[in-house]
Amino acid sequence: MxxxxxxxxxxxxxxxxxxxxxxxxxxxxxxxxxxxxxxxxxxxxxxxxxxxxxxxxxxxxxxxxxxxxxxxxxxxxxxxxxxxxxxxxxxxxxxxxxxxxxxxxxxxxxxxxxxxxxxxxxxxxxxxxxxxxxxxxxxxxxxxxxxxxxIFPTSYEVGVLNGHVRPGDTVAIVGAGPIGLAAIATARLFSPERVIAVDLAPARLEAAHRLGADAVADVHEAPGQLVADFTGGLGADVVIEAVGVPESFELCTRMVRPGGHVANVGVHGKSATLHLEDLWIKNVTITTGLVDxxxxxxxxxxxxxxxxxxxxxxxxxxxxxxxxxxxxxxxxxxxxxxxxxxxxxxxxxxxxxxxx
CATH class of the missing domain: 3.90.180.10 (Medium-chain alcohol dehydrogenases, catalytic domain)
Structure with missing residues (x-):
């Protein structure tokens, strides 16, 4: 063979x-x-x-x-x-x-x-x-x-379920590659108020719209501000990291609301800075995982x-x-x-x- x-x-x-x-x-x-x-x-x-x-x-x-x-x-x-x-x-x-x-x-x-x-x-x-x-x-x-x-069990288990997506949530997904797109599709099963996709490739942002994202943002065009505008300045209830680079992880921690969840799905090959000086007081939950x-x-x-x-x-x-x-x-x-x-x-x- x-x-x-x-x-x-x-x-x-x-x-x-x-x-x-x-x-x-x-x-x-x-x-x-x-x-x-x-x-x-x-x-x-x-x-x-x-x-x-x-x-x-x-x-x-x-x-x-x-x-x-x-x-x-x-x-x-x-x-x-x-x-x-x-x-x-x-x-x-x-x-x-x-x-x-x-x-x-x-x-x-x-x-x-x-x-x-x-x-x-x-x-x-x-x-x-x-x-x-x-x-x-x-x-x-x-x-x-x-x-x-x-990709579907990975995005669903490590992203959506670990992130505790609930009805009425604002969900931000950083990375609109296959995992991020599958996270959009499976997050919608829980009836969030809105799903926001962030990426740097226009074609992937178009695909995010087709899969059900309510709004998309270029990573270079202040996606954190877009999330803040949608949420009255609070931040997203759930942020799913679907890239695996330090910059995307740190962006996720800046976009999450107090008491919210950051679900890391991306595979990281380099260290990312965890800004506990900002996060310790915000009751933020950060999860990681390999799909089961x-x-x-x-x-x-x-x-x-x-x-x-x-x-x-x-x-x-x-x-x-x-x-x-x-x-x-x-x-x-x-x-x-x-x-x-x-x-x-x-x-x-x-x-x-x-x-x-």
Whole structure:
């Protein structure tokens, strides 16, 4: 088979690799139908994630068909159409028993495309399959379902739920990339009074409007003042950080109201200053987190019922064998307008989704 193999910083290729095989009785082998590329994959290619060893197949999001299972797998069988979660769960350790699957100590957590071979291949081995794949409703196309492997549960759990979004809230989301856009869509499930999106790319701000943002602001045009104007000077009830740079985190802490919540979703590679000299008196709650994906079944049911539309986030599709080109398009999002790049599935040529 073929897979997209990391060879070291700045080096990766779509190449022949050995077929995966069942190693443990809890494993499943999945024929990959649809995959996507995550911003974390770009961090790996830059060398920012040293745990990923050269020779590893990248990717942690996919939709596919079960082709083989180990003797202990009970919840799926060959022929089942499934979503592969970005998080693998042993189901037995202390953290899994608490539903904190991202912190699994039993050989799970974020391992696909990180510590073991991932999903950007024709076939993939999934450890702990019973809790790490989800049967897919027929009503959810694979090209949309694949977004529930990572970005939707991440934005929902680490952003919206950790931020305690409630009806009537003002919610500010800093960063209108895929995670930020998914946060807009899932925040609206709680009927906030308004959602404000902040970014520096006009195309992403337009996408934020389409996904349900009530107002948008260029990061260079005093977004804090816009939030203050909407809230009578108080600040936002919830601010979601969806970028992962010091400047965006510090902007979030300036925009939150006393007693409000800052939910950090972005992956930070550098230190950010926490201005406790200003924040200590404001009763502000700051949360961080790696997604646990406990919400994935709920989100899939909502998608099947038409309550969550994900298709607008997919801007480009490719066949699997154009993986290198897809990475190039995704890595140059400022030039290409790429939000989510999907490979495989029913579409086999690059397309752009028209504005709605």
């Amino acid at each position: 073929k897979g997209f193999v990391f060879h070291g910083p700045g080096q990766a290729s779509w190449q022949d690799v050995p077929d995966p095989a069942v190693k443990e009785p809890t494993d499943a082998i999945v024929k990959v139908g649809v995959v996507t590329i995550c911003g974390t994959d770009l961090h790996i290619l830059k060398g920012d994630v040293p745990e990923v060893r050269p020779g590893t197949i990248l990717g942690h999001e996919a939709v596919g068909e079960i082709v083989e299972v180990g003797s202990d797998v009970r919840t799926v069988r060959p022929g089942d159409r499934v979503l592969l979660s970005c998080i693998t769960s042993c189901g037995r350790c202390r953290f899994c028993r608490d539903g904190s699957y991202g912190q699994c100590r039993g050989g799970g957590g974020w391992i696909l495309g990180h510590l073991v071979d991932g999903t950007q291949a024709e076939y993939v081995r999934v450890p702990h399959a019973d809790l790490s794949v989800h049967p897919l409703p027929a009503a959810v196309p694979g090209e949309e379902a694949v977004l529930f492997a990572d 994906t406990y919400s994935t079944p709920t989100l899939l049911r909502m998608a099947a019922a038409g309550r969550l539309r994900t298709g607008q986030l997919v801007t480009h599709t490719f066949p699997l064998n154009r993986m290198e080109e897809a990475y190039d398009v995704f890595s140059k999002a400022a030039e290409t307008g790429a939000l989510k790049v999907v490979l495989g599935g029913e579409q086999h040529a690059e397309v752009a989704v028209p504005a709605a």
